[in-house]
Amino acid sequence: MCDIVLKDFSEVMDNKRESVVTGNNDIELAVTKNGVQVSITPFEEWSDRPEGRFTLDEWVKAMTEWRKFLSMPKSLDCAVEFEL
Numbered sequence: 001m002c003d004i005v006l007k008d009f010s011e012v013m014d015n016k017r018e019s020v021v022t023g024n025n026d027i028e029l030a031v032t033k034n035g036v037q038v039s040i041t042p043f044e045e046w047s048d049r050p051e052g053r054f055t056l057d058e059w060v061k062a063m064t065e066w067r068k069f070l071s072m073p074k075s076l077d078c079a080v081e082f083e084l
Contacts, residue, residue, distance in 0.1 A: 002067040005029065009036075009060055031056070058084045 008020040012031050020031040028047075030037040036059040040046035054062075061084060069080040 002063050002070065006060065006063050006067075009056060009063070013056060013060075029059075031059075035059075 005022055008017075008022050009031055011017040012020055012033060018032070021028060022031065023029045026040055026042050028039045028041050030039070033056070035056060036054045037048060038052035038054070039048055040052075046052075061082065065080050065082045069078065072078040072080070
């Protein structure tokens, strides 16, 4: 999933696409050059909230670090920390 989302984001950042709506399960990511809006789709009051707004750089950083975490050995001692 991380690779698919990062590819979608890259296409927006590289002007290959104007916008992308992606996500899975109950999460929707609306991506434009202006940023990423995260919405929790089953709950209308959790859609299009200011708390769910991020820059593209913030979201790419988070997804890149999440991919690193997923590739780590399975252990309760594994962690990835980063600053946005």
